[in-house]
Amino acid sequence: MTVVLSRARAGLMLAIQAGLAAGLAWYVAHDLFGRPMPFFAPIAAVIALGSSVGQRLRRTSELVIGVAAGIGLGDGIILLIGNGPVQIGVIVLLAVLLATAAGGGAALIVQSASSAVLVATLTTANGPVWTRFLDALVGGGIALVVMTVLLPLNPLTVVRRAADPALRAFTDGLHDAARGLAAAEPEVIHGALERLRAAEGTFAAFSAAIEAAGENVAFAPARWRARGALAQYVDGAPQLTYALRNVRVLLRRAQTALDDHEPIPAVLPESVRHLGDAVELLRQEWDRGIEPVAARERALRAVAESGRAYQEGVGYSGGVVVAQTRTAVADLLRATGVEYAEATRQVRDAIGWSTRPRGARRRPGRST
Template sequence: MSSDRLPFSRLRLPRPEITVRQRWMGVRENWRLLLRLAVATGSAFTIATYLLGHTQAFFAPIAAVITMMGGAGRRQRVIFELVLGVAFGVLVAELLILLIGRGGWQMALVASLTAVVAMLCNLKGMALTQAINSGVLLAAVVPLPGVANPAVTRFTDALIGGMCGFLMMLILPRDTRRDLDESLQKLLTGLADVLRHTAEAMRTDDAAMADAALDQARDTQSTIESLHSTAANVSEIARLAPLRWNQRADVERYAGSVNDLDNAMRDARVLARRVAAMLRHHESVPSGLTDAVETLVVAVQIYADEFASSVDLERANERLVEASNLAMQALSDRLTVNTASVAAQVRSLAADLLMAGGVSRTALDDILDVD
């Protein structure tokens, strides 16, 4: 390893520690989820056991949990796949059990053949999983004497549990604007930190700091994935839950910015990488480029503080245009492959953030002259 890489091996940007108090606060903030789980599972079990007389109604509460936790933004499809998979699995497994009975090798055969038949019928995802699970449970659980047909009861329990979980999502929905705003702020704060450390690396000619900023940008991938999941989840809730219909316009605008913010973080990764390359080659960094990145930090911080405020967005957009102009003007001082790449990334990042703030792609041609 070359000597100029040694500082980076020791450099790590600080990671915040999560305290027990913060974890407890996280539990308190999820009180709606806890209440939904309690009511949905209890209701599903009660309906299946006491109203329908199912002696082994364990799958009704399980189905309720699967529906609520099974996929952000796709619970309607989850219910369909859940019921379809259960129906298919109990059909295949019941036929096999009638022919070969129950036992160890029968379990293996039921699981394998159920999976094979389900795949041949083009079942995927949740439907395939539930088909296999249904086959396994039917082969493993011996019905009590005098109980109803296990295939019929399992199918009914799946439907009951799925509907209980879905109804609880509609009756006690999440606060869509709060959830999305928290996720957006987390990503924007991370983006501001990446740009801040990149600008610091440019000011101090520290290639290791730029490499660390690149690692920090890569570490935000889980945050981006969580933001996409949250956007899909709250969009579904705002569309279906009557208590959240008044938030649909805000949620649509917030959710529409997610892809642009994702692109902005990708731009930040490339920016940090090009800055690190520039500093490793001991190139002189034009002061205008550093000013441009620091101006981006100011704009992103405004976004993170109050993304929903049109006044603040206007102020942030002014800083983004300023950052782009500074980057372009800096090229007249010293033009190299790396400086041109850094300037281009500043411009791209500004464009993506402008679109996240509501500027149309067509309007960018006039604002930044971006194709």
């Protein structure tokens, strides 16, 4: 029951937007423009609002183009060869081919074909074709007004809701890998790696939410005040994606180090655990809208511990783990707002290499 209520709350604003847009679209097309049965108007409004997050403007444009293409094909073919099942099949075939050749996405293809079917089955030849196109234009326009002016979603809420599962999955993967490395259980690290790969969808949703938030803030005056709070997510998300890629390399090499029976200093799994802590602290500090100081400190502790492991002696794959920890920490510092040069300097200081001359770093030893 709790899950059902949570899902209902998550979709409540979209439901309100869709209901309002559908009603307004019918009112404008029917009462203001005098269309007797403007069913394309509320349909266009609902489809536009139901488009994928972050692509509403593009999807709305595709919707209108798809409706126009479908209506034009439907009316033209019916005028030439009449109604019937064969004609409907030909209309859909041509509508899909036209939309695909135009390079349209799924919204354009589906809407073009479905509009053609509606014209062929539910409408008559009475009235000019452009009136049905006007219905779709009214619906799409009303949807844009509703979602950007009348009832804009809170972009910060949307982004936080999308960021939370992505960052939690990132943290859990690192913590699981740290436990596997400490217990010398390569299968545990392999499981953590697989879960991080599976979490790519949550990071894609995070990126889409950021795109949608930028669109929302740009076109919705009521949400302009959220620009500052969103900046942390907008600026940090790409760096987190880089960190995730480096961590996946880190975990593969950690698994290889165990499989090859390389020496694993006790501080190496601690370094991985601290890196997971840093991601979790970043999630918490972003959620509270504060400077991610604790995340930076824990990330630098992670790289410092990896430097200690290097000094104690690691094998070839262990050395790669250290190197990838250093790179991932630099990415994480960048995600917290630290500039590239400063992030590199802080990592070098933490690992203890800032004052060492070139060529003085000892190569990892005691590999087996």
